[in-house]
Amino acid sequence: MITATRAEVIKLATLPSLKVTAALTWAVTILLRPAGPERGAVPYAQIGVLVLGVLAAGHEYQGGGQIRAALLAVPRRPLLAVAKAVALLAAAGPVALVAALLAGEPGATGGLLLDLLLAASVATIMRNPVGATAAVLTAYEIVLPLVRARLPEVALPPAPVAVAAVAVIATVIFSRQTV
Amino acid sequence: MITIEGVSRVRGRARILHEVSFEARAGRVTGFLGPNGAGKTSTLRVLLGLDRAQGGRALIDGRRYVDLDRPLTVAGALLDGSGAHRARTARAHLRWMAASNGLPKRRVDEVLELVGLAGEAGKRAGRYSLGMSRRLGLAAALLGDPPVLILDEPVNGLDPAGIRWMRAFLRDSAAEGRTVLLSSHLMGELAETADDVVIIDHGVVKADGTLAEVVGSHATLEDAFLARTAGEGASW
Amino acid sequence: MVNGHGAAGRGGAVQGRGGAVRGSWGWPVRAELRKLLSLPTAWVGLVLGLVAAPLLVFVSAGGTRKAIEEGFHADPSDAAFQPLGIGLLGALILGVVVLSSEYTSTGEDAPGARQLQATLAAMPRRGRLLVAKGVALSLLVAAQGAITSVVTLTLSRMVLGDLVPAASPGRAAAVVLYWVLLGLLAYALTLIFRSGVVTLTVLIVNSSVVSVSYLLTKVTPLAAYLPDIVGAHMFLHQVGDVHIAPVTAGVVMTAWVAALLILGGWMFRRREP
Numbered sequence: 001m002i003t004a005t006r007a008e009v010i011k012l013a014t015l016p017s018l019k020v021t022a023a024l025t026w027a028v029t030i031l032l033r034p035a036g037p038e039r040g041a042v043p044y045a046q047i048g049v050l051v052l053g054v055l056a057a058g059h060e061y062q063g064g065g066q067i068r069a070a071l072l073a074v075p076r077r078p079l080l081a082v083a084k085a086v087a088l089l090a091a092a093g094p095v096a097l098v099a100a101l102l103a104g105e106p107g108a109t110g111g112l113l114l115d116l117l118l119a120a121s122v123a124t125i126m127r128n129p130v131g132a133t134a135a136v137l138t139a140y141e142i143v144l145p146l147v148r149a150r151l152p153e154v155a156l157p158p159a160p161v162a163v164a165a166v167a168v169i170a171t172v173i174f175s176r177q178t179v
Numbered sequence: 180m181i182t183i184e185g186v187s188r189v190r191g192r193a194r195i196l197h198e199v200s201f202e203a204r205a206g207r208v209t210g211f212l213g214p215n216g217a218g219k220t221s222t223l224r225v226l227l228g229l230d231r232a233q234g235g236r237a238l239i240d241g242r243r244y245v246d247l248d249r250p251l252t253v254a255g256a257l258l259d260g261s262g263a264h265r266a267r268t269a270r271a272h273l274r275w276m277a278a279s280n281g282l283p284k285r286r287v288d289e290v291l292e293l294v295g296l297a298g299e300a301g302k303r304a305g306r307y308s309l310g311m312s313r314r315l316g317l318a319a320a321l322l323g324d325p326p327v328l329i330l331d332e333p334v335n336g337l338d339p340a341g342i343r344w345m346r347a348f349l350r351d352s353a354a355e356g357r358t359v360l361l362s363s364h365l366m367g368e369l370a371e372t373a374d375d376v377v378i379i380d381h382g383v384v385k386a387d388g389t390l391a392e393v394v395g396s397h398a399t400l401e402d403a404f405l406a407r408t409a410g411e412g413a414s415w
Numbered sequence: 416m417v418n419g420h421g422a423a424g425r426g427g428a429v430q431g432r433g434g435a436v437r438g439s440w441g442w443p444v445r446a447e448l449r450k451l452l453s454l455p456t457a458w459v460g461l462v463l464g465l466v467a468a469p470l471l472v473f474v475s476a477g478g479t480r481k482a483i484e485e486g487f488h489a490d491p492s493d494a495a496f497q498p499l500g501i502g503l504l505g506a507l508i509l510g511v512v513v514l515s516s517e518y519t520s521t522g523e524d525a526p527g528a529r530q531l532q533a534t535l536a537a538m539p540r541r542g543r544l545l546v547a548k549g550v551a552l553s554l555l556v557a558a559q560g561a562i563t564s565v566v567t568l569t570l571s572r573m574v575l576g577d578l579v580p581a582a583s584p585g586r587a588a589a590v591v592l593y594w595v596l597l598g599l600l601a602y603a604l605t606l607i608f609r610s611g612v613v614t615l616t617v618l619i620v621n622s623s624v625v626s627v628s629y630l631l632t633k634v635t636p637l638a639a640y641l642p643d644i645v646g647a648h649m650f651l652h653q654v655g656d657v658h659i660a661p662v663t664a665g666v667v668m669t670a671w672v673a674a675l676l677i678l679g680g681w682m683f684r685r686r687e688p
Contacts (some may be wrong), residue, residue: 003278003279003281004279006278007275007276007278007279007280008275008279010274010275011199011275012275014267014268014275015264015266015267015273019267028627032630035630035631035633035634036633037625037630039625043625044486044625044627046615047620047625050247050610053384055612056599059264059265059266062264062519065258065259065260065261065262066262066263066264066272066322068229068258068260068262069262069263069272069276069277069319071227071228071229072227072229072250072258072262073243073250073251073279074250074279074280075228075250076225076245077247083595090220095339098409121369126458129460129611129612130456130511130512130515130611130612130615131456133611133612133615133616133619134459134504134508134615134619137615137616137618137619137620137623138504141619141620141623141624141625142501142504142619142622142623144343145623145624146264146471146475146501149305150474150475150477150478151474151475163197168573173651174440178188178229178230179229
């Protein structure tokens with residue numbers, strides 16, 4: 001378990017696109033904060049964190065068949081899924097924390113970590129980074145605000161419950177998907 | 180030692196594998212032969228826990244691959260592709276694989292040296308040629324110095340020097356006592372390398388034995404192969 | 416028909432590289448349309464674009480009626496057009512995948528192999544390829560935009576009745592133009608970034624409540640002329656605090672898209688010589 005997690009951390013740390021995304025997330029948060037957005041700078045940090053989660057999980061399925069190499073190294077799929085989640089929180093958690101600090105709301109870190117897990121779960125289910133980006137951002141930035149504004153009577157589940165549900169679905173699908 | 184016992188696999192209504200049984204023994208190169216789509220890769224994927232079989236057992240040293248604690252130290256596998264993300268360097272790819280099975284970092288440099296990629300280890304996998312990708316895949320298979328090697332079409336994409344190198348490498352591995360199972364549709368290649376031969380067609384094992392037994396009264400392995408898979412051979 | 420006897424008839428026979436390749440504009444466009452329509456992701460964009468806006472009309476009918484009755488809309492005719500914004504996501508996805516699909520690995524053997532290799536082998540002239548992609552995309556998005564806007568505006572009339580005035584054909588046409596330009600904007604940005612993820616992130620975020628472009632309009636009114644928001648003035652009378660005439664908006668957005676397409680095309684030619 002520890003070795004599998006360590007391997008997943010190395011994987012995340014050696015992927016150039018994740019470093020670029022982290023840097024851009026911080027940069028956008030810093031640059032937009034002075035413009036005084038109504039809801040603060042956290043929503044912008046959130047966008048970066050969502051993309052980070054999609055790329056971290058989705059890169060396994062891009063060309064080259066890396067997911068097969070991962071399953072040959074760690075064939076127990078539920079274990080690999082847990083190792084991936086822990087590695088993601090360990091590697092990208094600090095990115096979220098710094099982003100929340102830069103936005104001036106360190107308390108938002110927990111919410112950002114949930115967003116990270118949700119984005120990674122969706123990318124694991126969809127196995128296509130472009131599609132997963134579109135799905136996650138549309139859901140977060142367009143559908144959810146619309147539902148809140150136009151259908152206030154609809155009761156949305158609390159974020160931790162929703163994220164846990166999607167993560168469980170992703171783990172089950174991950175354990176069964178043909179790669 | 181690899182044991183395949185009555186493995187059957189169905190996908191939708193298509194029968195992919197039907198009660199496939201054979202063994203690959205230690206110290207020998209076992210060639211797994213069949214036309215495209217015969218079930219070679221499917222068998223290897225079941226053996227490696229990538230696909231589920233509806234029936235039968237596929238074991239490595241008596242255990243299922245998914246039950247192995249440090250699988251890379253028991254069996255090394257080369258499937259199509261290098262298994263590396265295109266944006267990652269070869270060394271970074273091998274480093275995460277080594278870490279996943281608790282293998283020392285120096286093994287990464289050793290296998291890079293072994294497959295002749297030491298000078299190109301800092302390049303991103305996406306910039307590799309087909310031959311280099313295959314070598315990187317092989318390097319990953321060798322990371323854990325495993326006693327069992329499972330290779331799907333290992334000479335695909337290699338140049339003549341590479342093919343000769345691979346042949347010698349497989350023979351040497353068997354001579355060291357390793358179990359070597361390789362699939363191929365290249366008769367000439369297998370006749371040069373294999374001790375034992377298993378022929379599969381339409382998901383059914385058609386022949387299984389030493390090279391001499393399988394060739395039998397035929398002039399070459401190719402003749403023996405076409406005779407066993409006659410219906411399909413003629414359609415070409 | 417392998418070489419271009421038909422091409423001369425269409426007035427497009429051009430001597431190609433090496434002098435052997437002939438062709439017309441019709442073939443590349445048809446090839447790109449086929450290629451696009453054989454991608455599952457493109458169908459997601461196509462269907463999403465078609466159903467999202469009509470669906471939104473139903474979902475938000477109550478809220479919209481209330482908003483009009485309470486005089487929230489200075490111009491009630493906007494209410495019928497606003498749901499169309501969500502359908503634009505479909506056009507964005509189409510604009511992205513028309514190019515991003517080319518950069519995806521084709522197979523497992525060589526992680527460096529991309530579909531673009533086959534595309535460039537079939538259509539070696541870069542300029543013609545990019546134009547063909549743009550034309551195929553525009554045709555598809557225009558059809559999508561036309562169907563969606565007619566359906567959405569009709570539904571709005573049915574649901575909201577006389578609360579909204581009948582939509583003028585000119586404004587409906589402006590919607591279609593906006594869709595096409597936004598699809599082309601996504602295409603241009605994907606050419607520049609070479610990444611579908613980056614383009615989608617930028618454009619989806621900017622069409623949402625946390626739009627960076629809108630945020631910038633608070634810093635400087637000039638931000639209202641940014642390509643993704645200026646176009647909305649073509650068919651909405653009330654966008655933010657800045658008033659821009661529909662024709663001006665159309666000209667500015669077209670200029671933006673043209674400039675970005677030229678930049679993207681130039682970058683593509685430099686990378687794929």
